[in-house]
Amino acid sequence: MKTVKAGPYLTAAGLFALMAAAPFVIKPYHLNMLTEIIIFALYAVSYNLLLGYAGLLSFGHAMFFGMGAFSVAVGLIHIPGLGLGEVILLALAVATLTGLAAGLLLLRHKGSYFALLTLAFNALFYAVATKWHEITGGDDGLSITRPDLNLGFTSLPMASLENFYYFTLVVVGLIILFCWYFTKTAMGQSVLMMRENEERMKFLGYNTNVNRLILFTFTGALAGVAGAFYTLHFQFCSQSAISIDMTTTVLLMTFVGGTGTFMGPVLGAFVFIILQNYLSDITDRWPLFMGLIFIFMVLFVPGGLSQLAGKIKDLVVGKKEGAAALSAQGGNHE
C-alpha cells in the first residue's frame, strides 16, 4: 500500500514527452490549437474539482478566468517592465483574492441558490468589464505583447510560437499534474467526502464551511492562471473572457469529457477546442452544432467521453486494465 504507484506518473511523463515532440511534427496552426487546449484543460480541470469532486454547481467560473485574463492585460499595459512570471503571479493573486471574496459572500448559500448567485455575480463582473472602458477597453478589448521569459542567465523570446508552447506545456502541465496529486491529498480527499456525506464529516471534526471556502478559492486561483495564459496566448483580452459564454464553455468541456474522472475534462477541452475550430471553419452556426452535441452527450452519454472511452477499453482490454490509471477518483489508495 505504501509503495508509490508509478503508473500515473509514467502516463504523465509519456504524455509530456509526446507533447514535447509536437512542434516537430505538427503545423503552427495546430500548435496554436494545442496551446489553447492545454490552457483550457486547466480551466476545465479546475471546474471539475468543484463540480465533479465537490459536487458544487457554479455558473460563475468565468469570473476567475476573466480576472486572471484581465490582470495580465491590465498589468502589462499599466506596469512597465513587468516580467512574464510576475504578471502570471499577479493574475494568480488577483484570482485568489476574487475567489476568497466571492466564496465568503456566496458559500453560505447552498444548492440552486448558490448556483444562481454565482451566475448573478458573473453577470455583474461582465457588466463591469464592459462598462469600465478606461481599464478594460470595453468592447474593443486590450491588446498586449507577450514579455520574454527572463531565466536570469538568458532570456527566452516569447514572440516565438514554439517557445510559448513549451512554456505553457511546462507551467500549465505541471499545475494540472499537481491538481491530480491534489485529489489524493488530505484536502483533496476531504473534498470527495464533502460530496459524499457532508453531514457525517462535521461529526468527525471537519469544518465543512472552511473546507468549501478553501476549495472554492483554490479552483478560482487555478482558473485565474488559465485565464492569464489565455491572454498571453492570444495577446488579447476582451470582455468575452469574463462572459457567461466562458462559463458555458467550461461547463460544456467538463460535461462532454465527463465529471467522473480526473482526465475527463482534459479530454473534453481537447474535443471541444478541435470541434470549435473545425466547425467554425465550416459554418457560422457552429454554436448551434456545439449545443446539439452537448444535448446529445447529456442525454445519451451522461458519464461523458471518458466513461465512453473506459467502456470501450473494458471491452477491448478486459475489465482489469481498463481501470484507467489517471482516472482514480474514488478511494484508490493502494
Added chain:
Amino acid sequence: MSEYLKIDDIHKDFSGLKVLTGINLTIAQRERHAVIGPNGAGKTTLFNIISGKFRPSRGAILFKGTDISRKPPHVLNRHGLSRSFQITNIFQDLSVFDNVLSGVRSKYGLKYHFFRRPDRDRRIVEEVRALVEEVGLKEVMHLPASALSYGQQRALEIAIALSTSPELILLDEPTAGMTREETAQCIRMIDRVIADRTLLIIEHDMDVVFSLADRISVLHYGTIIATGRPEEIRNDQRVKDAYLGEG
C-alpha cells in the same frame, strides 16, 4: 470526576412540538449508560442536542465542566465526543478503509493539507487497519461501503464513530435491524472497543441493554421517568407500565 457529562434541564421544541421537556441526567466518566424508551420518546433528539446537531430550546450540557450545548459538531468532536447514527450515515462511495480513514486523519489534524497524503502516513494507515479489523471488516476493507451487507454497514457506522478516538461515545441503536447473531456479535465488539471510555447508548433490545449498561435511563414523552441500575429499572413499576409492558 463524577460530573463528567451533565445534562441540565434540556428542552427542545420543534416549532411548537415539545419533544424534550426538561431532561436532567448526570453521567460519570467510564460509565456505560443506556437510554431506552418507546418510539418517538425523544431519544435521538437528545443525542442530536448533545452532539451539536441541534441547539436546545433551553438548558445546558456540561462536558467536563464546560457548556457545550451551543457548539457545532466539529468542535465537539475535537473535544473528544463522537456519535453514530440510527440511520446508517456512511460515505457510500468510499472504501471501508477510506471511511475509517476519514476520522483517523482528522484526529491527527490531516484535514485540509494540500500536499500530504493521509494514505502515505504509516501511523495513520496502521491505525485504520487495526480499527477495521477490530470491527470485523478486514475482508471487505477495500470494497466500497455501498457493497457491504446491512450488518457490515452497521459495523462500519460504529467504526467511523470510533475513528476519531473519542472519550465519550454516543451510539444510536447500533444493532437496529440486525439478526440475533449479528446483534450478539456486535455487542461483544462494542464491549471490547469501548474499553474504558464513556458510553451513552440508545437501544431497544433489552438483552443488549441489560448486558451492556451500568445504568439505564427511561425516556418517556420527553422526560426521564427513571434512572438506575439494570435490576432497579427491571423492577420499576412506572417503567413497566410505560415501556416494558408485560415486564
